[in-house]
Amino acid sequence: AQRVTQPEKLLSVFKGAPVELKCNYSYSGSPELFWYVQYSRQRLQLLLRHISRESIKGFTADLNKGETSFHLKKPFAQEEDSAMYYCALSGSRDDKIIFGKGTRLHILP
Amino acid sequence: DTGVSQDPRHKITKRGQNVTFRCDPISEHNRLYWYRQTLGQGPEFLTYFQNEAQLEKSRLLSDRFSAERPKGSFSTLEIQRTEQGDSAMYLCASSPRGPEQYFGPGTRLTVT
Numbered sequence: 626a627q628r629v630t631q632p633e634k635l636l637s638v639f640k641g642a643p644v645e646l647k648c649n650y651s652y653s654g655s656p657e658l659f660w661y662v663q664y665s666r667q668r669l670q671l672l673l674r675h676i677s678r679e680s681i682k683g684f685t686a687d688l689n690k691g692e693t694s695f696h697l698k699k700p701f702a703q704e705e706d707s708a709m710y711y712c713a714l715s716g717s718r719d720d721k722i723i724f725g726k727g728t729r730l731h732i733l734p
Numbered sequence: 735d736t737g738v739s740q741d742p743r744h745k746i747t748k749r750g751q752n753v754t755f756r757c758d759p760i761s762e763h764n765r766l767y768w769y770r771q772t773l774g775q776g777p778e779f780l781t782y783f784q785n786e787a788q789l790e791k792s793r794l795l796s797d798r799f800s801a802e803r804p805k806g807s808f809s810t811l812e813i814q815r816t817e818q819g820d821s822a823m824y825l826c827a828s829s830p831r832g833p834e835q836y837f838g839p840g841t842r843l844t845v846t
Contacts, residue, residue, distance in 0.1 A: 629776075657833055668737075669777070669825065669837040711776050715833035721767065721790065722835060724776030 627652050629712050629725035637731045638702045646697040646728050648686075648712030656716035658688055658695040661724070663709040672697075672710070682706070707732045736760060738838035740826050746844045747816055754812045755841045759828030766809050767835060768801060769825040770794065777825050783809060816845045 628651040638644050650656065658675040673681045675688040675695060686697045695712060712725040739758045747753050759766050764785050769777035780799070781791045785806035795801075798816075803809040813820055823842050827835040 634774075659833070668839045671834060671836075674834065713776070720765070720829065720833035720835075721779045721782055722769075722777070722833065723779070726774065726776050 627656075627714070627716070627723050629714055629723055631710075631712050631725035631728050633728045634726070635729045635731065637733055639733045640704055641701050644697075644699040644702045644706065644730065646710050646712075646730065648695045648697065648725060650693050650695065650712070650714050652693075652714055652716055654716050656714040658686070659713045659715070659722070660684070660686055660695075660697050661711040661713055663711070665708070669711070702730075702732045704732045704734065706730060738826055738828050738836055740824075740838040740841050742841055743839060744842045744844075746846065749818060749845055750815055752812065752814045753816060753843065754810055755824055755826075755843075757809045757811070757826030757828075757838060759808070759826070760830075760836055763828035763830045763836070764806065765829040765831070765835075766803055767827045767829070768809070768811055769827065771823040771825060771840070772821075780811075780824075813843075816843075818845045821845045 630649045660672040662672040663669045684699045709727050711727045713722045715722050741756045766783040768780040771777045780795050781801050783803040798814045801811045823840045825840045826838040829835045
């Protein structure tokens with residue numbers, strides 16, 4: 626079955642502390658993995674995708690095929706990072722996206 | 735604003751009524767997707783168009799749901815005989831190619 630699992634509904638981190646949002650996936654094949662972010666009162670937007678291997682807003686994510694994980698990391702949290710984060714995958718020809726349930730990241734001052 | 739737009743942003747309707755939502759994708763994007771998001775869940779795929787052709791429908795899309803994309807431009811999603819379980823955020827996304835999708839602000843449906 627195709628599935629994305631985000632085990633944490635809420636993650637509270639102090640400003641300046643490291644952040645790690647966990648994501649595991651189940652997919653038979655080679656999916657493309659993404660992180661989408663939704664800031665308060667804004668639309669869902671792409672944060673990063675594994676094939677680009679970029680660092681966006683200080684966030685990085687490494688695809689670990691052995692552990693089927695795609696955890697999102699940032700070394701030093703900032704208050705503006707507070708948002709809802711969704712891990713997602715796409716693998717079918719129609720490129721539909723399968724989302725996890727999301728993790729709310731709350732940065733404490 | 736040249737992003738994906740959706741109308742209306744909010745809709746309150748009584749159970750049993752029909753509702754229709756509209757999505758205007760980014761103009762050069764030939765792929766258009768509909769998702770539904772309920773409280774505490776991530777968006778769930780409903781259906782997908784490439785130009786005017788509806789190529790896939792999720793099992794979530796019951797017979798009461800119908801979507802169209804005439805002329806491959808805007809799309810409409812209609813729900814007939816609404817039920818309380820239809821209350822959700824309905825999201826539209828568009829894409830030029832590949833899996834990177836651009837989302838609209840969503841239409842929040844409340845069925846009373």
